[in-house]
Amino acid sequence: MARVAIIIPTFNEAGNLGRSLRHLKGLDPPAFEVWVVDGGSQDETVAIAQAASVQILECDRKGRSVQMNEGAKAAKADILCFLHADTWVPDDLIAVIEHTLTDPKIACGGFIALMSGKQTTRWGISLHNYLKTYYAPLLFKPHLFFKGLRLLFGDQVMFCRRSDFWECGGFDEALPIMEDGDLCLRLVKKGRIYQVNRVVQSSDRRVARWGSLKATAIYLYIGILWGLGVPAAYLKRFYEDIR
Structure with a gap:
């Protein structure tokens, strides 16, 4: 049986981390290790992680790419699973990941993210995010689409083999x-990017702040510009941190 490490980058996630870690305690089979990699939180994030008895790594530099790479370096497992602090997973997560990666032609996998809040489910945006996994690479990277490229995003709980992750250089810390x-663009050289036909639940806090129309417009704008090669540093201006 393959060993799976779950890596959670955090920054001021006290409002969500406890729920995420409670879900992870119910995994059957359990994860081999769970790492919370904190980027200098000023709230109770680290205390919540300590209370959950997971492994904690505190980074000198904040930034999701940096934190996820540091977690991947610390992990000992064969498979790396990157989980956002505001995303909640099914209890058979580990079994699904292991089963998916038994296919040597699959280099990376992710789930269908259903975005929801306390009293609403964002069906339209969730559907668009699902379709974007397919239409974005087809439009902007058609030569790679037919080789198996799908564009997964953090809310979809990405996972891959440790060896493939590092052979591709890990996350680009400049982004x-x-x-x-x-x-995904680099991992597709190792094999197909696969979206598992299972759902994870993700917080709608960004949509709740912006509103559905504004959120959809921003997601489309960023996606199109990124597909056309606009630098990520410019795109970040439109994607504020929301806690």
């Missing part, structure tokens, strides 16, 4: 945004 899509 403040779209580091997940960038990794």
Whole structure:
């Protein structure tokens, strides 16, 4: 049986981390290790992680790419699974990951993210995000689409073999945004990017702040510009941190 490490980058995630870690405690089979990699939180994030008895790594530099790479370096498992602190997974997560990667032609996998809040489910945006996994590479990288490229994003809980991750260079630490899509572009050289037909639940806090129309417009704008090669540093201006 392959060993799976779950790596969670955090920064001021006290409002969500406890729930995520409670879900992870119910995994059957369990993860081999769970790492919370904190980028200098000023709230109770680290205390919540300590109370959950997971492994904690505190980074000198904040940034999701940096933190996820540091977690990957510390992990000992054969498979790396990158999980956002505001995303909740099914209890058979580990079994699904192991089964998916038994296919040597698959280099990376992810799930269908269903975005929801306390009293609403964002069906339209969730559907668009699902379709974007397919239409974005077809439009902007058709030669890679037919080789198996799909564009997965952090909310979709990305996972891959440790060896493939490092052979592709890990996450690009210079990218403040779209580091997940960038990794897909490199991992497809190792094999197909596969979206598992299972759902994970992700917080709608960004949509709740912006509103559905504004959020959809921003997602489309960023996606199109990124597909056309606009630098991620410019795109980050439109994607504020929301806690």
